[in-house]
Each structure stands twice: as C-alpha cells, then as structure tokens.
Amino acid sequence: MPHPRKKAAGHWFGLLTAAVLCTSANAHELEIHGSNTVGATLAPMLVSGYLEQHGTGPVSRRPTGTENEQILMTGSDKGRISVLVAAHGSSTGFRTLASGKAQVWASSRPVKSTEASQVREKADLTSLESEHVIAIDGLAVLVHPGNPINAMSIETLAKVFSGQIRNWAELGGPDQSIQLYARDDRSGTWDTFKSLVLGKTYTLDGAAKRYESNDQLSDDVSRDPGGIGFSGLASVRNSKLLAISEGDAPALKPDQLTVASEDYPLSRRLFMYTMGNQTPRFAKGLIEFALAEEGQNLVAESGFVSQNPIAVKPEFDDSVPKSFRRLTGNYQRLTVNFRFAEGRTRLDNKAQRDLLRVKHYLEQQNLSGDDLLLIGFADAQSHELRAQMISELRALSVRKALSEANVANAAYTGYGHYMPVGGKGNQRNGRVEVWIKSH
Incomplete structure (x- = not known):
C-alpha cells in the first residue's frame, strides 16, 4: 500500500503534468529563485528527488549559461518537465516571487516585515501556508586548519569583522594579520551574519573580500593562514570550525544536536516561501515532499541538518x-x-x-x-x-x-x-x- 504522503505528492504531480504543460506561458513549469545557500545544492537535490519519484525517466541537469543557475528536467506522460533553480541571493528570490516570475522563493533568512507588507493583499508570507522551514543550518565560522584558536564569542567575532581586532596575536594566536572573507550583500547568509553578529553596533570592514558562493569562500579561507570567514554549514569543506558563545552561555560547535535544536548561537532556519492558497499545485507538491521524511533525508545528505x-x-x-x-x-x-x-x-x-x-x-x-x-x-x-x-x-x-x-x-x-x-x-x-x- 503506498505511503499516504507519497500518494498525495503523486496526485499533485499527475494533475500538473497535464495542466501546467498546456497552460504555462513560461519556459519552465517551476522556477525557484533566491538563496545561494539553498539553491546551490539543497534545492536541486529536493527537486531531483521529487522528479525521480514521479517522473517517467531519469532527471538531467544542465546550466543556463548564467552563473549559479541550473535547469532540472525529466519526462512525463504528457511531455518534458523542467524546473529552473536560480541562486543569486535571498533578496532576489523575494522580488521574483512578488512579481509572479517565481513560484517558490528560497531564503536563508525569515521574510522581512517590509517584504511581507508588499504582498499582503495576495498572501500572508508569515502564515503556515506560505512559510516553510525546509532545513536548519548553522552559520559556520571558518579559519585556516592550522589556526590554534578554537572558540570565539559573538562580541569578539563582531570586533574582528568590523576591523577593531586586526591581528591574531590579540586573540592568543600567532602574530599575523587577520584577513576577512564575507558573503555579498544579496546573500541571506550575509543578512544572518549581519543580524546575529554585527547588529546595529558594528559595520563590516571595507577590506573584507566578498563572495557570492559559500564554497568558494570556504576554499579560500582554508588556503589562507590569516583568514577567517563565514558560510553555511554545508560548505565547511577543508576549513576549521570555531565554537561560538553568546553571553554567559557555553561555547558550542555546530553539530546535529546543537543546530537541529537551534541551541547553537549562529543556527538559522532555511526557508521556502510560497504565495499561500495561490501556490500552483506543482509547487505545493514539491514543498510537501521537502517537508516529509524522505525530503528531510535529502536535507541531511546535502550537508544541512534534517528536521527528522x-x-x-x-x-x-x-x-x-x-x-x-x-x-x-x-x-x-x-x-x-x-x-x-x-x-x-x-x-x-x-x-x-x-x-x-x-x-x-x-x-x-x-x-x-x-x-x-x-x-x-x-x-x-x-x-x-x-x-x-x-x-x-x-x-x-x-x-x-x-x-x-x-x-x-x-x-x-x-x-x-x-x-x-x-x-x-x-x-x-x-x-x-x-x-x-x-x-
């Protein structure tokens, strides 16, 4: 007997392969725009898992020719189905959702009140029907593998990234200049770091190198003995993780328990937002798949923390x-x-x-x-x-x-x-x- 959740997801898919292919004026049956943290690996894995479960053939991927974009395709009884995943930063995803171009907004931060107010007449983006937590991430603070520093408070981290602390010797490390690596302004990872670490007191040092890609940032930090940066937990790669503390609470490293429970001070939720009851059925089916046990297993496989x-x-x-x-x-x-x-x-x-x-x-x-x-x-x-x-x-x-x-x-x-x-x-x-x- 089929699992009821799988049966429901298959129902959505079956309806859409007939209806969407005939009526869509867009080049793709579904567009997901937004966060690089979500869109680089996780969203394509979820889309692939969903298409593999309900399509009639293998899922293929191809780039669009634009950096950080890819198309996932499979066959169906009614023809070919394609999904575009464009990962240019969380703020870009809201704009495409609000304009109607995207059906799903991938975000590594919660919707801002100013954003929610812009579409309030169409949908409440803070409601259970529109806001979907698809994974938990820990904002990883990265240093070179040979760096002797193991832990840092959020306050110290803010002073480092604002340029108030410029040498590792001030923190008990070697006499070496600190080199800063940060995500770019369009990134939800940057929004999270700015909110949780810098706050309203500190401003990022202008000398920081900025990145659109988490993986590239991490790789560059791992090669720089003076480097320190931040990325999503799935992008630690060859860098060293620091334990982070806030206030009088003990320093914690991001792991399965500390991140899933959101006890880790730089833990954050990864979201997919949809337009409530206006969400197309194909997109609803994907969201249900992502939130279910099978989708959450893919979350863990992608390097993020599952909610199972x-x-x-x-x-x-x-x-x-x-x-x-x-x-x-x-x-x-x-x-x-x-x-x-x-x-x-x-x-x-x-x-x-x-x-x-x-x-x-x-x-x-x-x-x-x-x-x-x-x-x-x-x-x-x-x-x-x-x-x-x-x-x-x-x-x-x-x-x-x-x-x-x-x-x-x-x-x-x-x-x-x-x-x-x-x-x-x-x-x-x-x-x-x-x-x-x-x-």
Whole structure:
C-alpha cells in the first residue's frame, strides 16, 4: 500500500503534468529563485528527488549559461518537465516571487516585515501556508586548519569583522594579520551574519573580500593562514570550525544536536516561501515532499541538518547543574526544540510541523507520550519565580498541543531561566526541550 504522503505528492504531480504543460506561458513549469545557500545544492537535490519519484525517466541537469543557475528536467506522460533553480541571493528570490516570475522563493533568512507588507493583499508570507522551514543550518565560522584558536564569542567575532581586532596575536594566536572573507550583500547568509553578529553596533570592514558562493569562500579561507570567514554549514569543506558563545552561555560547535535544536548561537532556519492558497499545485507538491521524511533525508545528505528527530545522549560540560543531570539521567534528548512566535505563547510555524514529526517518531519507535519528558525554559526575568512559571506554562502548552495530535500523557516540568543558550533577552532561551526515555 503506498505511503499516504507519497500518494498525495503523486496526485499533485499527475494533475500538473497535464495542466501546467498546456497552460504555462513560461519556459519552465517551476522556477525557484533566491538563496545561494539553498539553491546551490539543497534545492536541486529536493527537486531531483521529487522528479525521480514521479517522473517517467531519469532527471538531467544542465546550466543556463548564467552563473549559479541550473535547469532540472525529466519526462512525463504528457511531455518534458523542467524546473529552473536560480541562486543569486535571498533578496532576489523575494522580488521574483512578488512579481509572479517565481513560484517558490528560497531564503536563508525569515521574510522581512517590509517584504511581507508588499504582498499582503495576495498572501500572508508569515502564515503556515506560505512559510516553510525546509532545513536548519548553522552559520559556520571558518579559519585556516592550522589556526590554534578554537572558540570565539559573538562580541569578539563582531570586533574582528568590523576591523577593531586586526591581528591574531590579540586573540592568543600567532602574530599575523587577520584577513576577512564575507558573503555579498544579496546573500541571506550575509543578512544572518549581519543580524546575529554585527547588529546595529558594528559595520563590516571595507577590506573584507566578498563572495557570492559559500564554497568558494570556504576554499579560500582554508588556503589562507590569516583568514577567517563565514558560510553555511554545508560548505565547511577543508576549513576549521570555531565554537561560538553568546553571553554567559557555553561555547558550542555546530553539530546535529546543537543546530537541529537551534541551541547553537549562529543556527538559522532555511526557508521556502510560497504565495499561500495561490501556490500552483506543482509547487505545493514539491514543498510537501521537502517537508516529509524522505525530503528531510535529502536535507541531511546535502550537508544541512534534517528536521527528522533522532535521539542523542548529550555530553554535559561542567556548567550543567547536578539537578538537571538527575532529571534527565534516564532520558535521551530528541533533536528538536519547540519554540514560540515572538512575544506570544502560540507555537511558531516550524513547531506546528514538529508536533507531527515527534508523533511520527514515536510511532516508528513503537513508543507513546508516556515516554516523553518536556522541559520548558525561560529567558531571565525580574524574579526567579516568574521565570519558573513561564517555563512551566511553555512546557504545558506543548503538552496540550501534543495531546491534540493524539500524543497523550507526556510528562512536563519547567527549569526556569537556568541553562540559557544565548545572552540575556535572546528569544532562543525561551524553549521547550523534548526528552525521551532510554530503553
């Protein structure tokens, strides 16, 4: 019996091969424009996986003649189907989506309020129907493999990239000038770095070399003993990764758990945006494929972090209290955190889908809600009791949402404002971790 999600995806595909090929005035049945981080490897892999599942022949790729663009093609009962993936930066994708040229906008940052307002009459880009988190990425801070520096705070990183710190000797390294490598202004990777690291206080040093490609930036850093740069996690290649800290939280390297849970301070979501109920069925089918388990397996294969939950036993450092070690002693942690819309108690769009992923995981493992422990956390508050109350209420809200998804009886507790993963005031501190009994 076919999997219901596969059957649904096949239904979309079958309808479109007849309808789109006859009616489309465009050269391609689907155009995906935007982020180089998403479009260089991940989007083509997802498109290929979708076409391979539902086409009648092999999927071929060819360049368009323009850098960072490619066309993916396959056959169908009605003729040839082609998909264009153009990866020139997140901001370019919004413009093509808004103009109607693209059906999918690939972005390595959330939609900006100014962008959402431009198309509000057509679609709400912040809604569950339009905003699709397809992968989690960690913004990798890269240095030469021989660099002795292993960790850096976000504040120090900002001073380095703004030119306030110019020699590695100032950081305990060799007496060598620092060479800066950064993504270009059209890049969502740059937008993320600017937002999470430079903020409103710092400006990128004008001497920084700028790149449209993550891979090329990483390769150049790996060859420069004085180099430091940033890229998507999938583009570490031969460079060395630094552990990053924020505020009083411990320094973390990006890995499966720290990135998937978004505890890593430079973790970020990768998106595909569509125009809500105006989205063509062919594009809807691709989105459903990308969000499903099979699509998320391709996410992992591409070098990014899948949203399919797995259970891991975290390695605790000395900062973890004994009470927390006792609380979680018989549990493993799932690689998912439930987070909330900013300033609200309702779960955000990713969390809405993660509810179903946790349910699916339990079904696969032949487990139930009785095997879960939900631990809520809060950002620092004016009073410890208030933080405790907020953390418990968050855990309770996730428990209720799971119950509505037919995952009942999950245990829950709050851990107040202890064990922050970011600086004071960081929204990431307000989270609900998911732990599962060890069997």
